[in-house]
Amino acid sequence: xxxxREIQTGKRTPRYRxxxxxxxxxxxxxxxxxxxxxxxxxxxxxxxxxxxxxxxLVKAIGVAIRVVQGYNIMNKGVKVDWLKRLKDLEDPEAxxxxxxxxxxxxxxxxxHLQNLCMMAAAEEGYxxxxxxxxxxxxxxxxxxxxxxxxxxxxxxxxTTYPKxxxxxxxxxxxxGGPATxxxxxxxxxxxxNKFGAFILAKHPADIPGEVIGKGGxxxxxxxxxxxxxxxxxxxxxxxxxxxxxxxxxxxPCYFDQVAYEFVVHEDRKRLAYQxxxxxTNNIWDAPSITRVVACTNSFWNLICxxxxxxxRNFASHSQPLDALVEMNFWSVHTITEDGHQYWRSLFYFDxxxxxxxxxxxxxxxxxxxxxxxxxxxAQWMQLRRWDYGASDVAYVGDYLFSKDRTxxxxxxxxxxxxxxxxxxxxxxxxxxxxxxxxxPLLFNFGSxxxxxxxxxxxxxxxxxxxxxxxxxxxxLSIKMLPPRPKKYRSTKKIIxxxxxxxxxxxxxxxxxxxxxxxxxxxxxxxYIEKFDVTDKSVKK
Numbered sequence: 001x002x003x004x005r006e007i008q009t010g011k012r013t014p015r016y017r018x019x020x021x022x023x024x025x026x027x028x029x030x031x032x033x034x035x036x037x038x039x040x041x042x043x044x045x046x047x048x049x050x051x052x053x054x055x056x057l058v059k060a061i062g063v064a065i066r067v068v069q070g071y072n073i074m075n076k077g078v079k080v081d082w083l084k085r086l087k088d089l090e091d092p093e094a095x096x097x098x099x100x101x102x103x104x105x106x107x108x109x110x111x112h113l114q115n116l117c118m119m120a121a122a123e124e125g126y127x128x129x130x131x132x133x134x135x136x137x138x139x140x141x142x143x144x145x146x147x148x149x150x151x152x153x154x155x156x157x158x159t160t161y162p163k164x165x166x167x168x169x170x171x172x173x174x175x176g177g178p179a180t181x182x183x184x185x186x187x188x189x190x191x192x193n194k195f196g197a198f199i200l201a202k203h204p205a206d207i208p209g210e211v212i213g214k215g216g217x218x219x220x221x222x223x224x225x226x227x228x229x230x231x232x233x234x235x236x237x238x239x240x241x242x243x244x245x246x247x248x249x250x251x252p253c254y255f256d257q258v259a260y261e262f263v264v265h266e267d268r269k270r271l272a273y274q275x276x277x278x279x280t281n282n283i284w285d286a287p288s289i290t291r292v293v294a295c296t297n298s299f300w301n302l303i304c305x306x307x308x309x310x311x312r313n314f315a316s317h318s319q320p321l322d323a324l325v326e327m328n329f330w331s332v333h334t335i336t337e338d339g340h341q342y343w344r345s346l347f348y349f350d351x352x353x354x355x356x357x358x359x360x361x362x363x364x365x366x367x368x369x370x371x372x373x374x375x376x377x378a379q380w381m382q383l384r385r386w387d388y389g390a391s392d393v394a395y396v397g398d399y400l401f402s403k404d405r406t407x408x409x410x411x412x413x414x415x416x417x418x419x420x421x422x423x424x425x426x427x428x429x430x431x432x433x434x435x436x437x438x439x440p441l442l443f444n445f446g447s448x449x450x451x452x453x454x455x456x457x458x459x460x461x462x463x464x465x466x467x468x469x470x471x472x473x474x475x476l477s478i479k480m481l482p483p484r485p486k487k488y489r490s491t492k493k494i495i496x497x498x499x500x501x502x503x504x505x506x507x508x509x510x511x512x513x514x515x516x517x518x519x520x521x522x523x524x525x526x527y528i529e530k531f532d533v534t535d536k537s538v539k540k
Contacts, residue, residue: 133165481496
């Protein structure tokens with residue numbers, strides 16, 4: 001295993017700076033290429049536009065298919081009695097003899113029988129028993145109220161995993177002040193008797209070398225957990241750590257499913273576990289713009305579960321404590337510690353690291369502040385922070401060409417290309433598809449080239465076909481809605497369908513512009529070194 005590789009801070013090396021600037025170079029270069037090709041020839045400009053529009057169309061169709069598949073598999077996954085399957089693993093030999101000749105039309109049942117057979121044939125102690133496994137849940141908070149945090153704790157209590165083997169850590173910020181400390185104390189009083197352990201971990205303010213962000217907070221909580229586990233005589237390898245934001249509500253079967261996957265996989269130390277983040281907690285209360293963004297983000301997370309080779313840590317995720325202790329927990333030098341943890345783990349374990357999809361959701365809030373304008377600003381801040389994940393391009397690119405690289409080149413290059421492609425296409429494609437059809441004609445106004453003159457119409461037709469694929473997402477967004485609060489009329493569902501008319505404009509403002517903003521900051525070296533906490537308001 002390699003030494004933990006951290007991102008460069010302060011003065012960067014020339015190679016690192018090149019890769020920091022690369023996403024912006026490519027994104028802005030795609031715009032310049034459009035204008036340059038159109039100035040040279042209307043045919044070249046039109047062909048370039050058509051290529052991007054067709055790629056967008058193919059992706060839109062793929063998204064529609066994958067999001068439906070992901071939703072269906074998630075629904076099958078949450079219907080499984082994972083706690084019962086865990087109990088089967090306690091005595092795999094007896095369970096296999098009992099179940100070997102049975103068959104159930106249930107998600108993963110045949111695989112369950114294979115796991116029992118494998119474990120029954122293994123030497124005693126090779127696989128841990130489920131009764132040995134503990135779940136540690138780190139819940140972060142800054143200045144949120146009980147209205148936000150209590151439902152999160154209630155949802156953890158409502159999970160089916162045995163509570164005597166759950167350790168809850170409230171990771172709160174000293175910079176939150178006395179009000180935050182008071183909320184943490186109330187939570188301890190109300191919930192300390194509902195779990196095996198309930199710990200408060202105060203993250204000191206202004207630690208040298210740390211950016212102001214979530215990474216430092218959960219790392220501090222991880223160290224507190226490490227000390228507790230050692231004092232209790234537990235083994236690091238028997239503890240799974242899950243990080244939750246203050247508004248995250250895990251599905252009742254989530255911890256059971258994670259524990260099951262943890263037990264049946266042999267190289268469990270080199271695995272992380274990623275649930276499906278679904279932003280629907282307060283979807284009825286959020287304004288239309290942030291509802292569309294929330295649904296789109298939920299769809300993307302569903303799609304990622306269908307493509308495990310592209311899966312990365314995002315928001316809430318789980319990882320074994322022994323791996324975290326060895327890696328000194330999470331990075332304290334970046335505001336995007338979740339996605340960055342994937343690359344950090346991949347390099348530490350010399351490429352032998354994987355993120356497993358968990359077919360269970362963790363429900364989160366759509367962005368909602370106490371006024372409409374503040375909500376729009378908060379949504380911008382959230383997406384800007386997520387898009388700052390482009391900073392990982394430099395981290396990965398620099399490692400790719402380093403002399404001490406231990407990850408195979410043929411394995412890492414495709415991952416790097418997907419990382420770079422994801423950020424650049426997110427920044428450039430929407431504006432080019434929306435407005436690019438007119439560029440060849442404007443540069444060649446007197447030209448009689450038929451392709452340039454008809455390109456806006458052709459692009460419009462293709463866009464219409466792409467929008468038709470949006471219907472699947474619209475239907476799915478309605479199916480994913482939680483029960484309607486009594487304060488809203490049933491006709492509000494109509495608004496939730498009509499809101500998708502804004503999707504193209506929202507993609508321009510909140511997808512492309514946020515991505516370009518973050519990439520531009522990296523380009524000029526104006527680094528974002530503070531985690532802007534998203535407002536968590538509750539509409540009563």
